Amino acid sequence: MVNIFIANLDWSITSEDLQSTFSTFGKVTYAHVVYEKDTKRSKGFGYVEMDTPEEAINAINALNGMEINGRKLDVKIASSKKIERKNNFTSLQKHNVKRNKSRPCRCVH
Numbered sequence: 001m002v003n004i005f006i007a008n009l010d011w012s013i014t015s016e017d018l019q020s021t022f023s024t025f026g027k028v029t030y031a032h033v034v035y036e037k038d039t040k041r042s043k044g045f046g047y048v049e050m051d052t053p054e055e056a057i058n059a060i061n062a063l064n065g066m067e068i069n070g071r072k073l074d075v076k077i078a079s080s081k082k083i084e085r086k087n088n089f090t091s092l093q094k095h096n097v098k099r100n101k102s103r104p105c106r107c108v109h
Helices: 015-023 053-063 081-098
Strands: 002-007 028-035 042-050 074-077
Antiparallel strands (some): 002 042
16 A cells, blocks of 8 residues: 655545545545644645555656646655654754754744
């Protein structure tokens, strides 16, 4: 199974739309648009899980950069949360080593 991250989605796109679009490239085992808890409005990104790497690569190559409702899709292999957390922690560690700790950090992370 291969997880795909789709960003810059139009807010009207649904999980069913993702399922339908990606299924033209192979078996979709999971499709989900992420919504805000309070407003139930799309956050503009989602995830699709495809059965094989070949199907996922074909879908990514075909859909990345495609314009839908005036927005260019950003489609790529999803990175694991464990790797993201490690990278964020590492960059924060490096930042804390470099800055003067007697003054508060005013950077945006």
